[in-house]
Amino acid sequence: MKTLMKHVIILACLFYIGIASAQQKDIKLPPEATEFWEPVPRKVTPGTANHLAPDDAIVLFDGSDLSHFESVRDGSPAKWTLANGAMTVAPRTGDIRTKQSFGDMQLHIEWSSPTEIKGEGQGRGNSGVIIMGLYEIQVLDSYESRTYSNGQAASVYKQYPPLVNAMKKPGEWNSYDIFFTAPRFNQDGMLTAPAKVTVVHNGVLVQNAVELKGPTEYIGIPNYKAHESKLPFVLQDHGDLVSFRNIWVREL
Template sequence: MLKQTLLIALFAGISYAGAQTKFQPQDTEFYEPVPPVVKTSRTAAPSDAIVLFDGSNLNEWVSEKDGKSPAAWTVQGQVLTVKPGTGGIVTKKNFEDFQLHVEWKSPEVIKGEGQGRGNSGIFLQGKYEIQVLDNDDNKTYTNGQAGSIYKQQPPLAEARKQEDGWHTYDILYTAPRFNSNGILIKRGMVTVIHNGVLVQYNSELQGTTEYIGLPKMVAHGAGPIAIQDHGDLVSFRNIWIRELK
């Protein structure tokens, strides 16, 4: 209806503004598709989310080293804490495009400096790291501080910890796409909100986040969420994910 009206207006030499007057309100209203209902709460994950950690167990995770379940990290008082030396943990399930919520806290005892203080990381599809680090008065390279896409993109701002010491990451992720020959046809994109502050905005992934050297473009499909064991007692809670389709 809209397209036909505009074409008629153009061919008749009528201005768009004039054509607008011929519309009725219902001409630009539609009732399908109907969005699904998602119930929300201040104290729980959205109703359509997959809960990856709610404080009770590590049933959704395995050890990155040997694939054993449950993973060896410590669960106490509804909090998950890195057990140094045991290696990272990865989700049993693989994901593509998603909304990910993670809450994390630096170790209670402050020690070390730079990358040696409260270091961990959230890996999207097991390949692209959003850095976790104790930033407070801790100088390091800016593309390695909390909120950065590690060694690629510094955050737009440094969001300090909240009053209770817990940080929140809300991550919106669009996975890269590759054709059947493994050639990149669309770069991955990441938006990160850190403690309510936008720190990555549609940032394009240049490839894997490497500690040494340049990013590598590796063709892949869906992949897990991984959390890094960097040897520090970083804690996590309230981890959930919403698949976007």
């Protein structure tokens, strides 16, 4: 594990030095410039767990309605479909977000990729849990489909690959337990402490208190900008029929 992380850190440093140099020269970068494919997180077989919400949790989705969510596009009621205790992305209706805002939190969320397999890599069961609408934990069918390591399921998208690949088969339910510490800014808008996140995927630790480099960027390197201490989190409509259930938060 230590060897893997050492290699990841070295590659990431070289990776971002090169990108920063290119950006200083005002060179336009393709999205592939922030992807790395090695090392590949090894696969593990996840265990099973009971994910009932504790009594101090804020239950945002129990399968009965979408009343705690709204459209990111215009603030209207969430338009995703509801069936069998789960919500499913309705493609092209847009991302949805929580009506309530959160800062430091423990977030539990379960998700399932489509049983009908279409595409490969980023085109297969793609969605995301975007904390504060800025910091994305990737949702993707990475069970037997290769993509860039810092873009597979349970990655901090385009920043950190998961320590291991703990994916379940398409159609089975995955769980994320996300422990998030929001970034801190002073009164002048300067960053005083970066955001941190720990992610447990199907009971397996895959992100261990990593420091986020800034908000998620598809192209280029991330940079912090001051924002509110609490913001809604977002579930992404990437055009795939990804389902979610059993969503709850404990504010920390």
